[in-house]
Amino acid sequence: AQKITQTQPGMFVQEKEAVTLDCTYDTSDPSYGLFWYKQPSSGEMIFLIYQGSYDQQNATEGRYSLNFQKARKSANLVISASQLGDSAMYFCAMRGLSGGSYIPTFGRGTSLIVHP
Amino acid sequence: SQTIHQWPATLVQPVGSPLSLECTVEGTSNPNLYWYRQAAGRGLQLLFYSVGIGQISSEVPQNLSASRPQDRQFILSSKKLLLSDSGFYLCAWSSGISSYNEQFFGPGTRLTVL
Numbered sequence: 001a002q003k004i005t006q007t008q009p010g011m012f013v014q015e016k017e018a019v020t021l022d023c024t025y026d027t028s029d030p031s032y033g034l035f036w037y038k039q040p041s042s043g044e045m046i047f048l049i050y051q052g053s054y055d056q057q058n059a060t061e062g063r064y065s066l067n068f069q070k071a072r073k074s075a076n077l078v079i080s081a082s083q084l085g086d087s088a089m090y091f092c093a094m095r096g097l098s099g100g101s102y103i104p105t106f107g108r109g110t111s112l113i114v115h116p
Numbered sequence: 117s118q119t120i121h122q123w124p125a126t127l128v129q130p131v132g133s134p135l136s137l138e139c140t141v142e143g144t145s146n147p148n149l150y151w152y153r154q155a156a157g158r159g160l161q162l163l164f165y166s167v168g169i170g171q172i173s174s175e176v177p178q179n180l181s182a183s184r185p186q187d188r189q190f191i192l193s194s195k196k197l198l199l200s201d202s203g204f205y206l207c208a209w210s211s212g213i214s215s216y217n218e219q220f221f222g223p224g225t226r227l228t229v230l
Binding site for chain 1: 150158159160162165167173175204206208213214215216217218219220221222223224226
């Protein structure tokens, strides 16, 4: 069975500083994808970044980067130069093989608050 | 560009009443469609997904059902709502069901069952 664990229910960061949101995963499938989504107070989930299990390099998308440590089964999201608009819930997700399909599994999320 | 719509945005229903939530996608064909429920302060629970018209896979047995009458339309239904059905319902689509396919979400429907 697949499992995503986000151990930080809430995080605080000063504007313009970097912050790391933790995510660990568990799967027996060698092929999987890891994703991070942002959910502002409006409720809509926004895709941020993707990392494949066979990717050699850490994924980056603008101010977002994914610190992928395969041996430790962790996929932490790093947000550099935090902005007030980064305040939101952040969800880590994984697509691993289940019953012949790559079913998405989400963590419980981390609430990020950026202080001015 | 692709767009995903959900309605209604909010809904207050009495226990035992029926439910119908609709999701439509524009700008793509043969999308893979998903229904999620998010309880307050919790992550997303996958309820149903569909890889094509009339093809529905259920992830959690409960009093909800889903249908896909058209390629880009996904409907979540219930004959009799329970208090525990309250939550935020999100529809999503992806271009495939592989490990690398990201999902794109609609604005959601906030359901309160009284």
